[in-house]
Amino acid sequence: MMRNIHLIGLLLLVGLTLSWMEAKAQSVPSRVPEWDAKAFRADVGRQQGKSADTVVIVNFWATWCAPCVEELPEFVRLDSIIKARKLPARILMVSFDFRRDLQSKLIPFVTKRITDLPCVLMVEPSMSAFINGVDKDWSGSLPATLVTGKRGSCRTFLERQVTSEELLELVQSCIHSQ
């Protein structure tokens, strides 16, 4: 009888440990979470509270897009300027890589090349609507960059390669217009 109780206790302990470990594993967010259009709008479209005045710079890119990869250092540079000057701005990288390449290509690439920049993988099924939602003049070609301020004020969309200098200018005029 006593032995059975011990056994049950042991099993319970093992079970609890396993479920705790599982919960912990799930609570660690992926370096590159998968987002649909709704998740994107929730993050970029409606900024509330403390972050309401933050200017968001969104870069649409992919690891397979050569001009995108070429301009990545511009965003890393811009990010360091934002942090050094404590500007109310943040960068979001939105990748259009294939989903099957998420673990094998995108996450290793992001971890190595754009360490400090938050990156998400766009997995929206209605891509045409998403593209039009970002900007009706966006044809869908990569790279493209959106700079947007409080509630869509000072919104600029660029369907081409950009430099950190021009983005910084846009960010600063955005901050002043708010």
Added chain:
Amino acid sequence: MKTLFSVLTALVLSVTAFAGGGYQVGDVAADFSLLNIDGKNLGMSSRSDVKGYIVVFTCNHCPYSVAYEDRIIELHNTFAPKGYPVVAINPNDTNIVPDDSYANMIKRAAEKKFPFPYLYDLTQQTAKAFGATRTPHVFVVEKQSKGHVVRYIGAIDDNAESAEQAKKHYVADAVEALLRGAVPSPDNVKAVGCGIKWTKK
């Protein structure tokens, strides 16, 4: 006065060209004459036995284009016998992307046994006239008495990654509609693609 008029006309034309940004659905597409992989020049009026064309701006190097290669071949095999053959056009500056050179176009077409012409838009004027911005970028044109009328612009289907998982087959549906004498709907669907590599001035 005459000079002023022509200057004004040129100004208006250039502004229109700038604002227009290529063809819209309903526009008549100007014919082109581009070098095919077989060494001959080809245009839309080269064939009189067709109802129209599935014009696909595509290239060798772009992973989105590569992902769609088999589907473009399938579109041709399905619709060429019905009067809508595929015409593929590579608009990229091959100095920027050597993979897209004329020699490599010939090589890729042979590897994939392209059953359709694969044209080289050396001056990029055709891509600019159409308003192509990315690869792949499709324009379905219908041959009418007034010319080749653009009836559909945009994506091939709604899943670049997997043909099997695509739920909407925009180009196939648009051509089917035209064959029925109906209006394609939707007639303009955006998708992500590789930006066309324009020659830097």
